[in-house]
Amino acid sequence: MARSSRQPDDSLAQEARGELSPRAARALWWGTAGLVLSVLGTSVLVAGTEHGRRLPVAVALVLSQACALRWQARAPVAVLAANAATGLAVWALLPAVTLTGALLAAQFALCVLSATRPRRVSVRALVAMCLPAPLAFGAGGVAGLAVYLLTVVLAWTAGQWRRAQQARTRAETRRAVVEERARIAREVHDIVAHTLSVMVVQAGAADDVFTERPEQARQALRAIDTGARSALGELRLLLRAFGADTGEEGTGEQRQPGPSLVRLNELADTVRATGMTVHVHREGPTDGLPAAVDLAAYRIVQEAFTNTLRHAAGATELSVRVTAERECVRVMVVDNGRPQQGRSAAAGTGRGLVGMKERARLVGGSLRAGPLPGGGFEVAARLPTEGAS
Structure with missing residues (x-):
């Protein structure tokens, strides 16, 4: 056989x-x-x-x-x-x-x-x-x-x-092989980088309060456990999509829905667990978007969160705005981190930002990212919904 x-x-x-x-x-x-x-x-x-x-x-x-x-x-x-x-x-x-x-x-x-x-x-x-x-x-x-x-x-x-x-x-x-390898690399990078960034912050917080506030340390550890399980679920979905997961379905484990803007609040909760304030604003329905656009928008927001956790010095607040229009979806992520010269350079050469721009390009959209004059960092993407595959 x-x-x-x-x-x-x-x-x-x-x-x-x-x-x-x-x-x-x-x-x-x-x-x-x-x-x-x-x-x-x-x-x-x-x-x-x-x-x-x-x-x-x-x-x-x-x-x-x-x-x-x-x-x-x-x-x-x-x-x-x-x-x-x-x-x-x-x-x-x-x-x-x-x-x-x-x-x-x-x-x-x-x-x-x-x-x-x-x-x-x-x-x-x-x-x-x-x-x-x-x-x-x-x-x-x-x-x-x-x-x-x-x-x-x-x-x-x-x-x-x-x-x-x-x-x-x-x-x-x-x-086709090169494009597929690049797509797999972007998916794995987005899943692993975001989860590990959150876990590092949570582990540091748990270590700081382990003796004086053990209950808060336990909350941080539970957040690490939740984030790790979520990342493993996404990796299983990714492997199943590529035919590498040969295990039987429905063996006591509930299947997790794939990455989507519908799960944007769950993504924001993982960042809120690190102590950062996250504001999510939605305008227009996002549950009927083309799959490629929906995934690209979710990954762009996820990578913007990861960049804030890893590179934004002193950032305490994140604002996410998703606007679903008739012809496109607009995504904007802004943090209040202090101005940094290194982060300005990363706008053009960082792997994460390059991956975000590539995701937007593959669905026919565009993305710009860079520091704001008064401090903070902004990521803004426009993803067309008409003709997207």
């Missing part, structure tokens, strides 16, 4: 690398061998009526060409050389067969070689296939020469077109 479940993935990986899967190689062989046997075999049988003694040898050569095509995906150079030699032998035995028809199997091998081997190799093979052209001219005149050269060039061009298609597929695969 495990082997059969991996076969589609292996085939896709081989196709992305420009290789043929076993099934595709078999289909290619059956298709090309069938054409060679039907077209060239018919020509040989018709032409062989005048050369009865040569007919069995010519038929054997045609069968050997069809069999050699079985390995054209693995060794196209060797198959091309073998089929070119046997094709010339068929033409020498039965001059009534056109040179184009006699070298039909070699042209199929040239197409596969052009698609799967470097261009310098395929160009040399193209030149080698053009060398017998004078024979076509001697047998069929200008028309025979033109037909032969045209079919050879078309076979090589078809292979080059296929090679270009494979290159585009590989480029798209690499780009």
